[in-house]
Amino acid sequence: MIPFLDLKKVNQQYQDELKAACNRVIDSGWYIGGQELEKFEQNFATYCGTKFAIGVANGLDALILVLRAWKELGKLQDGDEVIVPANTYIASILAITANHLKAVLVEPDVNSLNISVEALEQAITPHTKAILAVHLYGQLADMPKIMQLAQQHHLLVLEDSAQAHGAEMEGIRAGHWGDASGFSFYPGKNLGALGDAGAVTTNDAELASMLKALRNYGSHEKYKNLVPGVNSRLDEIQAAMLDVKLKYLDQETTHRRQIANLYLSKIKNPYITLPLSQIDALEYKQHVWHLFVLQTEYRDQLQQYLLENGVQTLIHYPIPPHKQQAYKEWNDLSFPVTERIHQQVLSLPMGSTLTLDEAEKVIELCNSFRPQGVH
């Protein structure tokens, strides 16, 4: 079986260093809010090109706490509109609604599957205060245009970079485009901890300081609480694991690009649509291939065919947020592009330990697939 992602193999690549780091933390007797966190925060900020990185408990909290901080700082108020792509992972949208802000869903661009800049522009109203730009599947949203629109309309920009560690456009990395950016280090992400973890990156010192308080009960100083915060901290042990793996991130991305290049150049099947506009992306380093997502009208048949032949695939994602029971009030809204994407997408195996031979086998199977009941 070729697994979608073999996490054990991923971490075994660095097991000596990971175990040494783990032992160092155990022996230190200090498990929360210490040197390991500080070191990783500095290294991750440097990696992204920002002044600050603030470790938090997970990617969802990173997004939630940025919006919360902007409320505390008077930049957002209950009911303000935040524009977000309709086809994102539900966490992006949860971050908005959890803060009593209004999520305004807009369709993606049919080629990149990232937010359509035209649809975004049309959705701006006098109540719009922020854009949540998601870099879906590892490809940067059209940040130059989004930042231009944001400037024109005085909007805040929060990046959801949970799938895009290291993705780069015009020499600027994910995490450094917007006013702030949320990252997830969930184990299966391109930079993954050995448990839950996340971070915010920003150049804004005031925001960074507010986030440091918010993640720790709203306390800047022990036992003094300026704002009602939460407990959302990045443990020393996870910070130590991440600091080991950060060193190898670019190397892993290079491997992902090599796999993606093979898929893009060799999968040839009239029933399969490959990710578009991404040959360019390879050159311009916009894409870090968190996921390799193809589209086909015969998605379920293709998935079954690959599985029967020993290839595991996943669907990102089967149900769009506006069709979820959690958002009943949106169930009657219509987003045809988003809905079609959710019916047609399939993610092929991808990762730093997938071999080129395995990729060749996936390619052969994709090429030999013929849907049933079609002439």
Ligand SMILES: *Cc1c(COP(=O)(O)O)cnc(C)c1O
């Ligand atoms: C994974 C993910 C998140 C949430 O990250 P967690 O660490 O799982 O909370 C948010 N947005 C996107 C686009 C993601 O892929």
